[in-house]
Amino acid sequence: xxxxxxAELAPLLPIRGRGRRRILDEVEDxxxxxxxxxxxxxxxxxxxxxxxxxxxxFSEAGAVQATRWALVALALAGAGFAAAGIVSENTxxxxxxxxxxxxxxxxWKLDAALAGFLLAFAAGxxxxxxxxxxxxxxxAVGLGAAALAGAAIVGAVEELERASLYxxxxxxxxxxxxxxxxxxxxxxxxxLLALAPAGLALxxxxxxxxxxxxxx
Amino acid sequence: xxxxxxxxxxxxxLAVLAAxxxxxxxxxxxxxxxxxxxFDLPEGTVYPALHRLEHAGQVASRxxxxxxxxxxxxxxxxxxxxxxxRERRExxxxxxxxxxxxxA
Numbered sequence: 001x002x003x004x005x006x007a008e009l010a011p012l013l014p015i016r017g018r019g020r021r022r023i024l025d026e027v028e029d030x031x032x033x034x035x036x037x038x039x040x041x042x043x044x045x046x047x048x049x050x051x052x053x054x055x056x057x058f059s060e061a062g063a064v065q066a067t068r069w070a071l072v073a074l075a076l077a078g079a080g081f082a083a084a085g086i087v088s089e090n091t092x093x094x095x096x097x098x099x100x101x102x103x104x105x106x107x108w109k110l111d112a113a114l115a116g117f118l119l120a121f122a123a124g125x126x127x128x129x130x131x132x133x134x135x136x137x138x139x140a141v142g143l144g145a146a147a148l149a150g151a152a153i154v155g156a157v158e159e160l161e162r163a164s165l166y167x168x169x170x171x172x173x174x175x176x177x178x179x180x181x182x183x184x185x186x187x188x189x190x191x192l193l194a195l196a197p198a199g200l201a202l203x204x205x206x207x208x209x210x211x212x213x214x215x216x
Numbered sequence: 217x218x219x220x221x222x223x224x225x226x227x228x229x230l231a232v233l234a235a236x237x238x239x240x241x242x243x244x245x246x247x248x249x250x251x252x253x254x255f256d257l258p259e260g261t262v263y264p265a266l267h268r269l270e271h272a273g274q275v276a277s278r279x280x281x282x283x284x285x286x287x288x289x290x291x292x293x294x295x296x297x298x299x300x301x302r303e304r305r306e307x308x309x310x311x312x313x314x315x316x317x318x319x320a
Contacts, residue, residue, distance in 0.1 A: 025288075034241060054261060
């Protein structure tokens with residue numbers, strides 16, 4: 001009877017591999033000890049709870065964990081990209097235009113990218129502070145992820161346009177087109193890496209919500 | 217009492233583990249003993265809570281072999297002790313406020 005219970009619980013759990021094995025080992029140890037004390041496997045299983053209920057609680061716990069990782073990743077990515085942007089802005093060759101006269105199509109993209117990265121950082125930090133309230137933390141994940149994705153794309157486009165403009169104007173010391181494209185691609189790849197935990201958090205949360213809905 | 221217990225389950229588990237390391241079954245038995253069987257909570261829902269506390273760094277766990285049986289033993293961390301102290305303060309304040317209203 002315990003084997004059948006474990007077989008029913010296993011596919012409902014939100015994690016696989018060693019994490020799932022650990023849960024099943026713990027559950028089996030509990031059920032065997034409980035059955036020994038109660039003298040009945042059926043009663044031990046009744047007290048333990050339906051597989052759907054137990055799995056739903058593990059899904060909720062997994063959503064909380066994934067959300068925390070996502071918030072930390074967003075805060076780090078936002079701060080890292082903003083810092084990299086500021087450093088890059090101050091180490092580029094001198095701009096071939098007077099201060100404050102940056103072409104509008106570059107200026108707004110730079111401002112938007114910086115604001116997006118800072119917003120992702122702020123959302124990550126706010127979410128970490130609100131981590132005990134899952135809905136607020138999740139809202140921060142969504143906001144931070146959107147800000148980071150937008151900022152990465154706008155920032156990469158701005159870098160490419162700036163490099164192209166510098167070359168057209170004959171500014172020395174600018175990256176070649178291939179190097180510029182490589183840097184922009186790398187920046188987008190890093191942003192995607194930071195967005196992956198956010199996607200996982202949202203997926204786990206949706207699964208937890210679905211599990212709760214199944215229980216009514 | 218399922219819903220109220222769930223709301224305070226983390227604090228209850230930390231309080232039980234404050235007495236010393238224990239495996240899941242022992243934690244649940246102690247919870248039942250201290251509450252005088254008042255909490256009607258599916259036992260299986262305690263494990264996700266223990267795992268959540270572990271991910272939050274408030275408890276740590278390791279496998280141990282006890283009487284020939286492989287068991288996961290949980291213990292309170294320093295962070296867990298701080299969280300328990302906070303839970304106790306919050307609960308004392310809440311209980312005091314409810315008491316004041318009910319007795320008025």
